[in-house]
Amino acid sequence: MKFSYSWLNDFVNLSNISPQSLADKLTNYAFEVEEVSTYGANIVGPIIAGKILEINPHPNADKIRLTKVQISDTEIRDIVCGAWNIEVGNVVPVALPGALVLNRHDNSVLPIKKSKIRGQTSDGMLCSAAELGLNNNDSNGIYILDNFYPGQNLIEKLYLNQDFILHIEPRSNRPDALSHFGMAREIAAIYDFPLIEPQTNLDEFKQHCENFLKLNIIIENLDDCPYFLLAALKNFKALPSPLKIQRRLESIGVRSINFIVDITNYVLHEMGQPMHAYDYNKLNQNNNFIVRKGLPNEVITAIDNREKILDSTNLIIANDSIPLGIAGIMGGKDSEISDTTNTIVLESATFNAKTIRHSSRKLGLSSDSSLRFERGVIKANNLISLQRAIYLILNYGLAQNPDLKYSSVFAQGNSESDLVELTVNLIKINSTLGLALTIVQVSNILMRLGFKIVSTDNNELVVTPPNYRLKDITSPIDVIEEIARLYGYENIPINKADSIDSLPSNTNISNLANSVLVGYGFNEIWTSSLIPKNISANSIRVLNPISRDHEVLRESLIPGLIEVFKYNLDRQYKDIWIFENAFTYTIKDNNNSSTQSLNPKTTNVQETRMLSALIYGNNENSNWLAHTKETDYCAYFRLKGILENVLTNLGMDLNLITYEIINHPQLHPGRSAKFAYNADIKTDLGIIGELHPQINHKFNLKNRACIFELDLNKCEQYQAKAKFKSIAVTPVVSRDITIDVLKNILQQDLKSAIINYADSKLINCELTSLYHLNENTTSLTYRLNFQDPNTTLTAIEIDSIIDLIKLNLSKNYQVTFR
Amino acid sequence: MVFNENFEIELNNIKNEALTKLTDINKIDLLEIWKQEYLGRKSKFNDLLKLLGKIDSIEQKKSIGELANTIKETLNQSYENYQQSLSELEITKQIETESIDITLPGLNRKSGHYHPLSLICQRIGNIFQGMGFNQVFGPEIETNYYNFDALNIDFDHPARDEQDTFYTNVAPHVLLRSQTSTVQIRAMEKTNPPLKIISIGRVYRNEEINARKYPIFHQVEGLYVNKNVNFGQLKWTLQKFINLFFERDLKTRFRPDFFPFTEPSAEVDCECPFCETQGCKTCGYKGWLEILGCGMVHPNVLKNIGPNYENYEGFAFGMGVERLAMIKFGINDIRYFYNNDIRFIEQF
CATH class of the missing domain: 3.30.56.10 (Phenylalanyl-tRNA Synthetase; Chain B, domain 1)
Known part of the structure; x- marks a missing residue:
């Protein structure tokens, strides 16, 4: 919001405070000042009104002439002039030697000096509006002044001084500072300077007060409008808006409209009180002003020339059944002030902030007025602001409208506020x-x-x-x-805060998993938790999404992972290894949802921390040693190996993890699995699989991509704390065992059978080779490592364990041994 | 006697033959064969020594035995000398043939990178943990109660408008939290005072996506509640944080602001670390960077928690993770964080 430094100076003496130091002070003590800018050119006097007494040809030049200009009762100056729009008798601005004006060609500073132009003395310069930094239309010629007399100081009269504009960030809880007077009051408090009240006393115009009409105010509901004031003025004839008011409004970005509207706007920005002016002549002698809610389908054309359809959300001012304006937001076109307005009704009121906010939102219409009403105007301000407006109209208008009359104030409602102690x-x-x-x-x-x-x-x-x-x-x-x-x-002095013992945070499992994957060469990604709508009926939907791409909360990290995969694929990335560690969101089982949803403190939503990773390509730096290198041979097993290392690092026992083939819309039906932890009960931990061939096809993939998703909350439940076991010094004995089995037997079953049948001397069992004998049979070789921590195992002992394993395997499976 | 003489000659012959042959040997494996031939169990030398027993004279036996030992020692010595020089020769040869261009690139897997927001969260977490703040977590899907009511935000406050907050189909009171201040309440409900916590997490605002705004972002919330907590301590804590985060001492500016859940409230700016208040592109030519909002916990907030928080005071602060990351790394568009372009992530 823009504030004029000179306008603030009307109410608090800032002569010793520069605009920048005022800005710094306000920022530190009240409101942030975002910027200090200038308004107007830096015009410096003496610039005086002068009357042209003579215009004579220049003896040595055709395009310029000699003038004699009277600049005071006693002083006449010779000035050479190149403009041709002047006539004897015109009063024009004269810049005397020492003045600074603008060069009309490039707006640079033009210092005025006494000089000789083609041999003739020129003791000053007659100025155009542009040379004085004014935005008049006919800026090519000399500025012909109306109603000025020689000797008047134009710096003062034309408001030529440069002003400074403070751009201040308004704050929602301080409606009292949304005006120049309010801001000046704050400044006076900060500096402990006296505050100068605005001139609102109408005593000097008493003879213009006349009760020429009576206005009836009817407020339907005092909650919406606690206080409503009107006053009327008659015998008004259109006149130009006062230059000072125009300049000030322009300096804070308000366009000049006409005398009356400019004054109401001026009061708005000075006092913070929105005002409205009605053309009484357009009201058909109907003196009833009703403050009521809009009726269904009631229509008004606002002064922005757009038709608004009203309803009971909108508070309006009506002339009986005819809406005159949308209360607190915008007036109506039909009663707008025009050049022919003769009798004016001024409104100054307090409306309920909430009512105006809802009304404004509903119409999608806001204004300088609604902005203030929404934050709350001050009731005590209504009357003085109305008086201020009348004061300004009379002060600037009486010279040209000597018959102006103003009525007394008509009020409805209550101006009293409850004072708090x-x-x-x-x-x-x-x-x-x-x-x-x-x-x-x-x-x-x-x-x-x-x-x-x-x-x-x-x-x-x-x-x-x-x-x-x-x-x-x-x-x-x-x-x-x-x-x-x-x-x-x-x-306020800085004080060291007491320390409280800090406990290590419980983010360990997350950080650990991330560090394993970063070590493997994965890049971490953070994706949006709001994703496009999907087929899942259980997903949590946002009622007011910003777009279709951000409509539901993700139930899995996989869609985000695939999107980022695609994004980088489109940017010619050949190897993409990425992971995300983030939350997914689901509604909890709905057994007692009706009672739960009533509890204002619970949401019935489960947030689960998930870890999801995707590999595509081998992610190695260009291998200059070998030209051909397998790139994605069994991406599944490559990623499975990584997953297993992650699980091991998280403290999970791999021997308790089982895999089961699954159907997942995004995964290859023959190459995807869910995996579970088989502790006391079987708990699903996540899924792993190659991307579905359809997606491969759609993305035109050259290699295969593989994804896993792991539930970290569950890992945390089953995580085993590290515990030391003494390291055995006895030798480890290895034996290989080769088994031919039918293809439909799962390797994991065979392996767990081996482990089951061996005794505790088997310390590990690894698949070392796999060979497809024929369509139906596979040959698997396991290396079994045995060790007894207390004694060296003999060949006979190991043979007997192997025999036992073979015996049991042949009992339960159709196997042969080599 | 002849036998004796022959014996001596024979031994010397073997010795000479062996030493002559040795001069032709240029490889370790040939040397081993030579060793077998002349010093092994089945060598001529050994065969000859077996005949030594047949000599009757002890004197002779002794003298021939001594000769045999000398020759054996000579051969062994020669073997060892040859072995050493041959292996030295071979290593020299290996070194000569095996030298490589040591400037060829290393063979490795590309290294992975943390997301910049991860790095910033870790950094912020570590700094505050060092100042005694416990890191805690709260849900993202929240209720009107924790997001607004408990934080002294009026039912009619503009922030509660649908315009700014995402509501869900779960229930009318269930929303996506618009601030991590919710965790203040949850932490106080769970723990008796004193407490000192921070919480880093995701928040949601209904805002159009542009270079500076994204509907999803992250905040750090801090809360310290104890007896006699004061504004000066708040200033100390945040000044310390800013210095540690930017790795240098920066001037700060606490200026009045308004938040419903703190009073007095302040917005904290720090001197722009890039231009030292001279004004630059990063600070928008203001010389100051807006870093965070803070204040003394509003008495209404403490009152809402319950009687165990009576007679306590606290301070709270909140800051945007993306904003800090953008300043720290000089990132000019918030969307980079969520596009996840590998060329972006690999920079951190």
Whole structure:
């Protein structure tokens, strides 16, 4: 929000405070100032109104002429001029030697000096509007002034001084500072400077007050509109908006419309009170102003020329059955001020913040007014703002409209606000802030902010916040914040915080799994947990998604992994090894969902930490040693090996893990499995498999990709803590055993049978070769390692174990041995 | 006697023959064959020695035995000398033939990389853990209660609008948390004071995707509750964090702001580490970088937890992980984090 430095200066004397130091102070004590910019050119006087007395030809040049210009009662200057739009008798701006104006060709600074132009003295320069930094249309010619007389200081009269604009970030809890007066009040408090009130006293215009009509205000519901004021003006004839008001509005980015609208906008930005002006002549002598909710399908054309369809969400001002305006947001086209407006009705009101917010959202329409109403306007401000508007209209309008009359104020509702008394404890103030303030210091700070000190004793203050801060100061802690702010956050000394013993976090399993995969050469990815809608009926859906790509919460990391795979594939990546460690989201079993969903503290949603990885290609740096190298031969087994190492690192016993073929929409039906942990009960841990051939085809893959997904929450449950076993010194004896089996026997079954039938002297059993004998039979060779920690095993002992294994295998499976 | 003489001659012949042959040998395996031939169990030399027993004279036996031993020693010595020089020769040869271009690239698997947000989360976690904050976690799918009510956010607060928060089909009160401040409440409900925690996690806001905004991002929440916690301690903690995070002492600026769940509240800026408040592209020519929001825990928040939090005070702070990562690494577009381009991830 933009604030004019010179406008702020109307209410607090800033002559010793530069715009930048004001900005820094505000940032540290109240509101962030994001930027300080300038408005207008840096025009420097003397620039005086001068009357052209003579225009004579130049003896040595055709295109320029000599003028004699009267710049005061007694002084006449010779000035050479090249413009041809001037006539004797015109009053024009004269820049005298020493002045700085703008070069109209390139807007650079043009210093004015007494000089000779083709032999003729020129003691100054007649200026165009552009040369004075003004945006008038006919900027080519000299600026012909109306209603000026020679000798007037134009720097003052034309508001030629450069202004500084502070871009201040407004804060939702401080509606009192959304205006120049409100901001100046804050500045006065921060610097402890006196505040200068705006001129609202109409006494000097008393003779223009006349009760020429009566207006009836009917408020349907005081909750929506607690206070509503109207006043009327008559005998108004259109006149140009005052230059000062135009310049100020323009400086903060508000376009000038006409005299009346500019004044209402000026009051809005000065006092923070939105105003509205109706053209009374367009109301057909109907004096009823009704504040009510919109009716279904009621229509209004707003001043933005767009038709709005209203309903009961919208609060409106109606002239009996005809809507005049959307309360607090925008007025209606039909009663808009125009060039012919003669009688004006001014509105200044308080509307319920919530009502206006809902109304504005519903219409998708907001304005400078609605912005303020949504945050809450100050009731106490309604009347003085209305008086301020009337004051400004009379002040600037009477010269040209001497018959202007204003009515008395018509009011409905209540302007009183309940005042709160807050008790603040000095010990609490000091302990919260780490300070040692006294009652006197605290009282001083609070009085600067407009608080009334009701009473004090040694340790307590009873205070009343000012009526413009009733919304944000409601409890003692709010008062403490005000004390902290004005004391200065920067002045609060730094204090070392006490330490509490910190426990190691329980992220171990996650970090461990990640480090194993990074060590293997995987890149970690973080994907969106909101994904496109899928077929799963159980997925959790977002009711207000930003797009179809972010509609449901993922139940698996696989879709995200595949998307990132595809993304990198499209960027010519040949080897893609990626993993993600993140949450998936599912609704818990719905046995007692009805009772659960009523509990405001529970969600019935299960968040599960998952680890998912994908490999594609061999992920090796270019191998210059061997030209041909298997790239994806059995990506499945390669990834399975990695998965097994991850599981081992997480403290899982691989001998307790079993695999089972599954059907998964994204995986190869013949090359995918789910795996489970068989401790006391069988628990599914995850899935592993090659990407479905359909996806391979769709992505036009040259190699095979393989994916696993592992439930880390379950791993955490079964994770075995590392425990030391003494290291045996007896020799390890190895034996190979080759078994021919039918192909349909799963290797894992055969292996666990071997382990079962051997006794504890078998320390491990590894498949060392596999050979397909024919269509039906496979030959498997296992290397069995035996060791007894206490004694060296003899050949006879081992033979007997092998015999036992063979005997049992042949009993249970159709096998032969070599 | 002749026998004796012959014996001596024979032994010397063998010796000479052996030594002559030795000069032709240029390989270790040939040397071994030579050894078998002249010094092995079945060598001529041994055969000859077997006949030694047939000599009657002890004197002669002794003198021939001595000769035989001398010759054997000579041969053994020659063998050892030859063996050493031959193996030296062979290693020299191996070294000569085996030298490689040591500048050829190493054979390896590409190394993996952590996601930059992972690195930043770890870094932040470590810093705060070092200051005695326990790392805790809270759910992402939350309730109105934890996301708003318990945090003193009015029912009518604009933040509760559908515009900013994602609601779900699970139940009307179930939403995707818009801030990690929810964990403050959950941690206090579980633990009696004092407590000092941080929580790093994912949050959601209904915002259009652009270079600076993504509907999913991550926050760090910190909370310290104890007797006599004050604003000065909050300043100390965050100043320390900023210095450790950016690895240098940076000026900070605490400026007033408003959050419903803290009071007094502040926004903390730090001196831009890239331009030292001179103004640059990273700080938007402001000279300061907005880093985090913080404040003293609002009494209403503590009151909502229950009587065990009476008479306690606390401070809390929150910061955006993506923002810190973008500043730390000089990343100019938040979408890089979620596109997961390998060329991006490999940089960290």
